[in-house]
Amino acid sequence: MEISHSVEELTGTATFSVPILKEKLGTLPFAAGNKVAIEAGYNGNYQSEFTGVILKVNYDEGALQVECEDDMRLLKSGKQYAFYLKNATIKAVLNQLQIPFKTKLHNASIGNFKAQNLSAYQVLEKLKEDYKTLIYLKGDELRVIDVYDNENKGTSIHLERNVRGHNLSLDTDRKVKIEARSTLKKGKKAIVVRVGDDDGEVYKLQYFGVALQSKLKEKAEKDLERLKRDKVKGSISAFATPYVQVGAIVMVKSKRTEAFNSAFGAKKVSLKYDSPKLAREIEIEPLV
Numbered sequence: 519m520e521i522s523h524s525v526e527e528l529t530g531t532a533t534f535s536v537p538i539l540k541e542k543l544g545t546l547p548f549a550a551g552n553k554v555a556i557e558a559g560y561n562g563n564y565q566s567e568f569t570g571v572i573l574k575v576n577y578d579e580g581a582l583q584v585e586c587e588d589d590m591r592l593l594k595s596g597k598q599y600a601f602y603l604k605n606a607t608i609k610a611v612l613n614q615l616q617i618p619f620k621t622k623l624h625n626a627s628i629g630n631f632k633a634q635n636l637s638a639y640q641v642l643e644k645l646k647e648d649y650k651t652l653i654y655l656k657g658d659e660l661r662v663i664d665v666y667d668n669e670n671k672g673t674s675i676h677l678e679r680n681v682r683g684h685n686l687s688l689d690t691d692r693k694v695k696i697e698a699r700s701t702l703k704k705g706k707k708a709i710v711v712r713v714g715d716d717d718g719e720v721y722k723l724q725y726f727g728v729a730l731q732s733k734l735k736e737k738a739e740k741d742l743e744r745l746k747r748d749k750v751k752g753s754i755s756a757f758a759t760p761y762v763q764v765g766a767i768v769m770v771k772s773k774r775t776e777a778f779n780s781a782f783g784a785k786k787v788s789l790k791y792d793s794p795k796l797a798r799e800i801e802i803e804p805l806v
Contacts, residue, residue: 521556521568523588523764524786524801525654525665528642530588530764532556532568534791535581543577550574554586558758558789558796565761567789569657590655592618593639605707606631608651608662615641619660626651626663626724627699627708650722656765663724665765666783666805672767673760675800677778680760682797686752686770688777693718694745698738700728711735714742721745750778753786753801762800763787770802781805 519534532554536546548554552572557564570588577583601614609623611631615638628649633641645651645662652665677684695714699722711734723741728734754770762768764787772778782802790797 519556519789519791521789522786523654523656523788525652525661525765525783526785528639528646528653528655529590530568530570530655532570532586532588533584535583537581539580540577543582546582548572548575548582548584554584558791560758560796565758588655589619589658590639593642594637596637598635598637599633599641600635601633603631605629608645611641611645612662617660619655619658621660622662622664624663625726629708654764656763661765667765667767668805670767672769672781673762674769674771675754675756675760675762677754677770677772678774680756682755682757684752684754686750686754686775686778686802689749689751692746692749694742695720696738696742696745697722698725698734698741699723700725700734709734711738713738714746749804750780750782751803753799756798756800758789758796758798762798767805768800768802 521532523530538546550572554570554572555566556568558567559565568588570586571591573585573587575582575584597616599614603610606628608626608628612621612623617638636644642653646653651663653662654665675681693715695712695716695718697720698711700709709728709731711731713735725734725737728737762784764784766784768782768784770778770780770782783805784800785803786801788799
């Protein structure tokens, strides 16, 4: 079994297999379109890890292979949308859609936006691909731009105590490029400036109410200086506990490496089960 969620992917996925004789396949409740929920844990203490629908099933070598997608799949069918918004915001685009999830509407300006006979999922895909907007589904909440649990204290993970291992390292020679966009009042064109290394890792940052290009550049250069500092990168291989989901704040603690002692965002979380082992892979990134 493997479950994967990422702040960079619209859809979370799950795959698992069920050993069974071919002549007994009809006794299993697994069929494309059926709802599925997966829990995992130890000693009867289970946590919800995945909810969604079965995408497809396939029988191969004595086992039924099952592929699933989370409830974002609900947006792939149904109503088709056609609209054009001038000087649009994320909020204005999402208000056009019928979305069955809790959503924090974000006023970030994105310029003109056109949808031509697109499903709700395709509209979100367009926001993600064309406007570099982070969107993913966490439980029953659609997260847009603000992808981390910044209101929560976070989960502590001690690198020398409760993990299988890690491959964290320090990137000490970072190249960074910032594309800064200022969101202004409705009807006013957004200001955009770019600072940093042309071949650097790109960060698209939103600033609100900055009306002068010089002020926006000043703010972006301050963030550039912060981002170019040594960056911790990599992932932590943990057990099923502590319970960490994508988007969570992870408070990393280490006695061996002082630079690792900080708060990070769980950028991608994969839960893998290969009997009898249950492992949670947590890819982290510094909070911007």
